[in-house]
Amino acid sequence: MLDGDALRGREPASALETAVREVFVVWREPVYHYLILMAGNPADAEDLTQETFIRLFQEVSKGRRIDNLRAWLFRVAHNLAVDLSRKPSRDRAEAGALERMGEQRFDPAPDAERQMLERERRECVLASLSPQERRCMELRAEGLRYREIAEVLGIRIPTVQTLLGRAVRKLAGGTHD
Amino acid sequence: MIRGLKGWLSGGGHLTGEELLAYLDGEVPARRRRHIEQHLRQCWACRVQSEGIEQAIAQFIGRRNEQLLQMPSPGGWAGFEARLERARREAASAWPVSRWWWRRDLRFSLATALASAAVLVIWLQLASAPKASASETLQRAVSVERQYGARAADPVVYQKIQLRRRAGGRLATASVETWSDLARSRQKAAGGNGLWSELSLVLRKNRLEGRPLLSAATYDAWRRGLREKEDRVAPARLRDGSEGLSIRTVSREPGRVDAIVRAELILRKQDWHPVEESLQVQGEREIREFELTEVDFEVTARSALAPSIFGDIPQPVPVTRPVPPPKVRVPAPPEPVRPDGDETELLALAALHRMRACLGEPVEIVRQASGLVEVRGLVETSERKEQIVQALTAVPGLGIHIETVEEALRESSAGPPATAEAPPAAAELVRGGPVPLADRLKKHLSAPEITELSNRMVSIAGDLLMHAWALRRLDQAWPSERISRLPAPSRWLLEGMVREHALALRENAGNFRRALQAGRVKLPEPAADPAPDIVGAAQSIQSSTNRLFTGSDLPSDSADTVERELRALAGALQGLEAQSRRIEALAAGWSLAGSNPSHSEVRKVRQF
Numbered sequence: 001m002l003d004g005d006a007l008r009g010r011e012p013a014s015a016l017e018t019a020v021r022e023v024f025v026v027w028r029e030p031v032y033h034y035l036i037l038m039a040g041n042p043a044d045a046e047d048l049t050q051e052t053f054i055r056l057f058q059e060v061s062k063g064r065r066i067d068n069l070r071a072w073l074f075r076v077a078h079n080l081a082v083d084l085s086r087k088p089s090r091d092r093a094e095a096g097a098l099e100r101m102g103e104q105r106f107d108p109a110p111d112a113e114r115q116m117l118e119r120e121r122r123e124c125v126l127a128s129l130s131p132q133e134r135r136c137m138e139l140r141a142e143g144l145r146y147r148e149i150a151e152v153l154g155i156r157i158p159t160v161q162t163l164l165g166r167a168v169r170k171l172a173g174g175t176h177d
Numbered sequence: 178m179i180r181g182l183k184g185w186l187s188g189g190g191h192l193t194g195e196e197l198l199a200y201l202d203g204e205v206p207a208r209r210r211r212h213i214e215q216h217l218r219q220c221w222a223c224r225v226q227s228e229g230i231e232q233a234i235a236q237f238i239g240r241r242n243e244q245l246l247q248m249p250s251p252g253g254w255a256g257f258e259a260r261l262e263r264a265r266r267e268a269a270s271a272w273p274v275s276r277w278w279w280r281r282d283l284r285f286s287l288a289t290a291l292a293s294a295a296v297l298v299i300w301l302q303l304a305s306a307p308k309a310s311a312s313e314t315l316q317r318a319v320s321v322e323r324q325y326g327a328r329a330a331d332p333v334v335y336q337k338i339q340l341r342r343r344a345g346g347r348l349a350t351a352s353v354e355t356w357s358d359l360a361r362s363r364q365k366a367a368g369g370n371g372l373w374s375e376l377s378l379v380l381r382k383n384r385l386e387g388r389p390l391l392s393a394a395t396y397d398a399w400r401r402g403l404r405e406k407e408d409r410v411a412p413a414r415l416r417d418g419s420e421g422l423s424i425r426t427v428s429r430e431p432g433r434v435d436a437i438v439r440a441e442l443i444l445r446k447q448d449w450h451p452v453e454e455s456l457q458v459q460g461e462r463e464i465r466e467f468e469l470t471e472v473d474f475e476v477t478a479r480s481a482l483a484p485s486i487f488g489d490i491p492q493p494v495p496v497t498r499p500v501p502p503p504k505v506r507v508p509a510p511p512e513p514v515r516p517d518g519d520e521t522e523l524l525a526l527a528a529l530h531r532m533r534a535c536l537g538e539p540v541e542i543v544r545q546a547s548g549l550v551e552v553r554g555l556v557e558t559s560e561r562k563e564q565i566v567q568a569l570t571a572v573p574g575l576g577i578h579i580e581t582v583e584e585a586l587r588e589s590s591a592g593p594p595a596t597a598e599a600p601p602a603a604a605e606l607v608r609g610g611p612v613p614l615a616d617r618l619k620k621h622l623s624a625p626e627i628t629e630l631s632n633r634m635v636s637i638a639g640d641l642l643m644h645a646w647a648l649r650r651l652d653q654a655w656p657s658e659r660i661s662r663l664p665a666p667s668r669w670l671l672e673g674m675v676r677e678h679a680l681a682l683r684e685n686a687g688n689f690r691r692a693l694q695a696g697r698v699k700l701p702e703p704a705a706d707p708a709p710d711i712v713g714a715a716q717s718i719q720s721s722t723n724r725l726f727t728g729s730d731l732p733s734d735s736a737d738t739v740e741r742e743l744r745a746l747a748g749a750l751q752g753l754e755a756q757s758r759r760i761e762a763l764a765a766g767w768s769l770a771g772s773n774p775s776h777s778e779v780r781k782v783r784q785f
Contacts, residue, residue: 015520017265018571019666022527024257025346026673036248037241046251053257054264060666061268069669126240141241146204161204165195172233 020057023069028053030142031077037138038081048084052077071148074139078152133167136160192216192223198230252427252439253457253464258341258348263416311408311424315400315442318393318449325359325476332359333482334389337473340372344465347531349567352472355390358479362387371563376467379458382435391451391469396424396442405429413443415453416470420446432459450474519659520667521550521574526651527670528568530677535650536643540565540579551576555585614698614725614739621697630696631726637689638715638722641753644681645715648760651675675764679757682711686754689718701740703748711756717749 028049036045055076059066066072129137132153139149146164150157192200192213199205200213217224325332334357342349353369364387366373380386384402388395400406406426413423425441432438436459443453454469525542526535529552534540540554552569556562562579569577618627655671663671693700721742 015524015573016666017261018524018527019669020261021348022531022673023666023669024254025531026669026676028251028254032251033245037244042249042251046254049251050254050257050260054260057261057264058268061264066665069665069672126237137237138241140202141238146199146202161195161199164202165193165198168198168230168233168237169194171237172229 016057016060020053020060023056024053027070027073031073034074034138034142035077035081038078038135039084044081044084048077048080051080055080068148068151070144071151074142074144074148075152078135128170129167130163133163133170136163137167140164191220192226194226194230197223197227201227201230253466254343255439255441255455255457255466258343258468259416259453263414311400311410311426314410314422314424314444315393315397318444318451319397321449322392322394331479333357333477333479334359334392335473335475335477336390336471338390339470339472340369340376341468341470342372342375342465343468344460345463347568348571356477356482357387357389359389360479364388371560379435379437379456379467383437391442391454391471393442393444393449393451396426396440396451396454399437399440400426403428403430415443415445421452422446434459434461438464518544518548518550519663521572523663523667523670524572525550525552525569525575527674528572529565530674532565532568534565535647535674537646545576549576550574551578553578555580555582557582559583614696617698617739618696627696630692633692634689634722634726637685637692638719641682641685641689642712642715642719644678644685645712645753648675648678648682649710649712651678672764676761679761679764682715682757683754686750686757689750698743700747700750701744703744703751711753711760714749714753714756717745718753721746721749 031052032045032049035048036042039045039048052073056066056073126134132155135153136149139152144152146157146160149160153160155163196205196213200210205213217227325334335354336357337352337354340351340353349372351369351372353366353373355364355366357364366377369376377386380388383399385395385399388398400408403426406428408427409423409425411423411425413421415421422444423441424444425439427439428436430436437456438459439457441453441455442451444450445452452471456467456469458465458467522542522544529535529540529542534554538554538556540552540556543551543553545551552565552575554565556565556579559581562581565579566577569575569579615627618630622630651671651674660668660671690700725739725742725746
């Protein structure tokens, strides 16, 4: 549990800042992976990853208690991504050239047709998953336990179990729901 | 269709797919778990179904990894330090706010509301600012810089710059003063230590040597040298809260080593003067990021400087400024408050961990009778000493006593510091002698390939042992009672270090297995008795590796002895992988369990 109160008296500056920096180094890649697969945009994913850790610093500075760091980080990242997806696309288009750069880097080869076919093949399988099933699978792939996934997505643990079970069945080629 | 999944929800006493998945994920209670294990031993159908689930997961992970590989890596995490710095200042300034707020001081509340309104107005103005191209913006800033020459004959630009460099998660800072003779394209610098040398090399390799730092003209010269690039201009907020403009440029060319591949220049909107810059530089394996922040700036006539200019460093005599810009002064950071001893110790430990000084280097953390935490160590070179000292200086309230071997020899009484339990020296590499596995290996590999493989195996086994010892030392230094007293951020640090060592162990174990496969060496079923702990497992791997690949203590290529060693190796590898997973789960538990991690839970997996 995060002892914001304990830190208050001592001013958070040095110890907390260093701790957040270290936490950032350890957890930024998993959070970035989740976000880039969810948001699909490298610039957004990087920005939201950084924002997640800045929020961590801000919340602890205010004395917020965080019971489960990993679940908290993914929940904040998830919520930030959801908020971003709700923004009008016009606003996001203005995010500029860096985003487009990311997209170009995603598909830079002249052999675009081959890549497209490959992506279609891959996405065909993954597309059979509902967004919630996909998110459960992504979070599980990052090592989160069922109760953490439930906390991140704001659902019940049995629901997580059902969603994961259904997703695995679809991936295995069973009946699609 | 993966076999075995047709009967996903089959009846007849079989397990459901969901239940099997939860079992495989370790998510069923212990009692139910025993029941499932018993059922799986009896039921072929459910065993096959369980394998099908594993295959489906493997397929998902494979596709996911493919996707991630095709996506760009993050762009060096530019800007995180600046954002954290801003957040820290906001947090620091918020302390009195919250205290006043609780006293219900209405005047302060009103001031806060007005400040928020002002911020909103500024934000709205910035948001509605017309957008300009990077070329236009730079041209305007360059034209301002050209006025230096018009205002002072033979101008010399004096700059004091705060340098930060991030690479591989490590942060280094320094301050440098430079004098740039614009007419002769030459430059003199003072301070900055190794960081300035590093940046100078980068500037030279990008043909920017002798030019002022943090300059629109210098930025423009680099930018124009790129054949393919992308730019973005956006409003920015400066550290002092005033308005700015950010120009970001990304090179679309293949990045050679030391090339600047991405840069950002932040101009003060009031006078188009550059005040911050970020340069991302391609390294051998990672991106290095340099952040430059202007602390002081003057334009000086060369004739007004001492004759020894560019010999001894003179103090500049300010003559003129391009526009009367408000001088940018980086506000002094608030005085850090010293954390308590355990926190200091963990911060020092994290800094050493980041420098990989926790992997057998004779550097230790000691607590003096006065309570002062001190890092003592003996390192091989002065460069290494500088690296470690620089990493440790960020830790408040820490004593640092690091010596090079040369320094220690000069003081006759000095010797390497004693460590609690020093790891054994790494085994020597193979130099082409016969290896007991030779008969098997030479069917597929040439003699040099066998030597190369043997060296690789010995090297990986050494790495495994170093990480296992690092975990053992953490275990000894941080018993569960001590962890339970730590505030959460300190537990995160500890968790992060444990997690990274555990991951490194598994990665190395995977590399070890793959290297064996490359040599077509098949591991037999593991021996029944697993190694007692993680260091025992790593030692066992190293001993077997040495016997198999260097021939020590294994006189002949007797099929029996080789088979016995391979069996021991398989058991130790399996034990090590399982232990590292358990340790990682335990470390996650420190965060999960909150401020009072269950001691019984912790004890279950103590003894790394």
